[in-house]
Amino acid sequence: xxxxxxxxxxxxxxxxxxxxxxxxxxxxxxxxxxMQFPLLIDAQRVAYRAAQLRMASPLHLLYRANFRAxxxxxxxxxxxxxxxxHPLQLxxxxxFGPGDVDRFIHVSETFGDNATPATLLAAVRGGGxxxxx
Amino acid sequence: xxxxxxxxxxAIRLDDxxxxxxxxxxxxxxxxxVIAFLRHYG
Numbered sequence: 690x691x692x693x694x695x696x697x698x699x700x701x702x703x704x705x706x707x708x709x710x711x712x713x714x715x716x717x718x719x720x721x722x723x724m725q726f727p728l729l730i731d732a733q734r735v736a737y738r739a740a741q742l743r744m745a746s747p748l749h750l751l752y753r754a755n756f757r758a759x760x761x762x763x764x765x766x767x768x769x770x771x772x773x774x775h776p777l778q779l780x781x782x783x784x785f786g787p788g789d790v791d792r793f794i795h796v797s798e799t800f801g802d803n804a805t806p807a808t809l810l811a812a813v814r815g816g817g818x819x820x821x822x
Numbered sequence: 823x824x825x826x827x828x829x830x831x832x833a834i835r836l837d838d839x840x841x842x843x844x845x846x847x848x849x850x851x852x853x854x855x856v857i858a859f860l861r862h863y864g
Contacts (some may be wrong), residue, residue, distance in 0.1 A: 690858050694856055697856050703849050707836065708860040713837045729836040729844060736834050736846065740827065780861040786850025789829035800861065813854050 690782075693806040694725050702784070702813045707731050709775050737778060743776045743795055757801070784812040831857075 690697075690704070691761035696703050704726040708715055715730050731737060782804045793812035795804035832847025849855040 690856070701853055703853055703855040705844075705849050705855065706858045706860055711839075712837070712839055712841070719839055721842060727838045727844065729838050729846075731836050733824075734838060736831060739830050739834060740859060741826035743849060778861060779857045782859070783827065783857045785826075785831075785857065786854045788850070789826050789832055789847065789851050790850075791826045791828050792854060794827060797861070809856050813856060 690809070691724050693810065696806070696810055699811060700810060705729060707736055709734065709737070709778060714775045719784045727758075727793065733777070734775065740781060740783070740796075742781045743798070744775075745779050745799055749798055782809060784809055792795060 690706070694704055705728075705761070706726065707729045708718070709731060711732060712730055715728050718724075719728050729736075731805070778800075779797040779799070780803070781794070781796045783795070785791060790817075793804070793809065797803065828847070828850060832845070832850075834846045834848065835843050837843055846857075849857065
């Protein structure tokens with residue numbers, strides 16, 4: 690997502706990421722990645738739980754899709770940093786607003802199951818009814 | 823009627839890496855916001 694930050698801003702959106710772990714861990718990640726948008730720390734998983742994000746099964750590590758996702762990430766130049774306290778926590782991505790309006794919801798089903806930047810950008814530009822991916 | 827996910831998250835306050843407390847709803851109050859929950863830092 691960070692590679693597409695300028696496109697989101699040009700489309701009129703704010704961008705933020707939420708992560709687990711402590712501040713030192715998050716600061717190191719921001720410095721390593723050059724992230725331009727706010728990185729919020731949810732060490733207690735309050736927002737993760739409110740967003741109904743899932744926990745993976747350890748068996749997901751063996752899925753072929755997980756292997757392919759790691760290959761894609763490496764090919765795109767991304768490397769995995771520390772996993773932290775909740776290695777089985779899955780992520781998600783959302784497009785909200787203006788106001789408390791859901792435009793797009795993607796709750797990851799397993800590792801590497803992420804909404805594409807193009808999908809998120811379309812949700813920003815499109816508005817309208819909420820889409821759950 | 824089910825509240826939106828945005829409404830469910832709006833009142834939560836989290837600190838950013840510089841220690842500033844941000845209410846999540848502020849992010850999308852007057853503009854669309856893309857919010858990514860990371861699986862890990864990487």
